[in-house]
Amino acid sequence: MRLLLACALSAPSKSDLQQADIVEVRDPTRRAALAGLLPSLPWFNDAPSILVFCGNGRRLRQCFERRGMPFTNEHLDSFFNATVDASLVLMNSIRAAAALGLVCCPISILRNHPDEVAEILELPRHVFPVAGLCIGYPVLEGRVVPRLPxxxxxxxxxxxxxxxxxxxxxxxxxxxxxxxxxxxxxxxxxxxTPWSMAKTDQYALPQRDDWGRFVRDRGFGTD
Ligand SMILES: Cc1cc2nc3c(=O)[nH]c(=O)nc-3n(C[C@H](O)[C@H](O)[C@H](O)COP(=O)(O)O)c2cc1C
Incomplete structure (x- = not known):
């Protein structure tokens, strides 16, 4: 896991700001609490490893504080940069796991319950979950899902x-x-059901429509 995490965090990072962190959830109580938020994924807590990828806007703000300087970039792009960094680290984790013969499933449905996830993982202000990742051993032969042309x-x-x-x-x-x-x-x-119909069915009802509120509550400027 240390090798995998180190490979993952070697991903390129916007301006070398390194605004991605990983929480490896080992504690059975916290794992169960996360699993309790995801009744549609009964296998979640069976995964040998559960990671949660976070955007971290806190460290940079701490660097500013340390120098007694006001943070001058309190706008949506700052939040977005941390999200992109965390996404690249997520993808690197999937590639690193594949190199070790492991398989993964990203879990963004965690963001349906952002306040609860933040509480369970004790995420401080300016740190937010981007996605979880279940890592395990392959049971079935993998298959490539055909993408759009x-x-x-x-x-x-x-x-x-x-x-x-x-x-x-x-x-x-x-x-x-x-x-x-x-x-x-x-x-x-x-x-x-063809793909385009399945996707419109899936998105027919509003999803995560309070994400903006959560991001602002975390302390990010969103203008
Ligand atoms: C950012 C992200 C979030 C995802 N969140 C979930 C999730 O919450 N639950 C789930 O079962 N799969 C999740 N997935 C897996 C996708 O559904 C899957 O990648 C997609 O169906 C394509 O299949 P493939 O990766 O096998 O090609 C997620 C994938 C990504 C990249």
């Missing part, structure tokens, strides 16, 4: 998604066929 998501010289309607329709078909085949092979029920 590069012709839609990669642009040359200028952004152009004028063909997105047709591209998404074709992706829906292709993905459904691949997933139906995988389900048939595994003896599972074949999926019938």
């Amino acid at each position: 590069l012709s839609l998501t990669c642009h040359v010289d200028r952004f152009d998604d004028s063909d997105s309607e047709a591209q998404i329709a074709s992706y829906d078909q292709r993905r459904l066929a691949i997933e139906a085949h995988a389900a048939r092979v595994a003896g599972r029920i074949e999926p019938t």
Whole structure:
């Protein structure tokens, strides 16, 4: 784990500000408390390792305080930089775990309960959860989830998604066929909902609409 954490935290960091921290949740009581927030993920607490990636705007502010200087960058970009740093460290952790033969699942649903997570992990002001990560040993063979085509998501010289309607329709078909085949092979029920419909269903109700309030409560300026 130390090697994995060290590799993860070697990720590039905006202006070398190093605004990402990792909480490794070992204490059974805290793990159970986090798991209690996530009834839709009954396997969460079975993971051999649970990490929570945090954006940390506290350290930089402490450096300013140490010098008796006012913090002059209290705006949304400061919050955003810490989020990006934590995201890169999260991704590096996944790659490091893969190199060790381990598998991972990021868990952003923790942010449905940001105040409770902050309390359980004793996160101070200006420190916020970006995502959790469950790490474990592979049981099943992994599979690659087909992504949107590069012709839609990669642009040359200028952004152009004028063909997105047709591209998404074709992706829906292709993905459904691949997933139906995988389900048939595994003896599972074949999926019938295409990706674009599943995603609109998933996002049909507001989610985390008090995240802005939480971020402001943590002390970040959001203008
Ligand atoms: C930032 C982030 C947050 C995620 N949060 C969750 C989560 O809360 N619960 C979950 O089951 N999967 C979560 N995932 C996993 C995604 O659902 C998964 O990556 C996606 O379905 C694509 O599958 P693949 O990673 O196997 O290609 C998350 C992934 C990312 C990158």
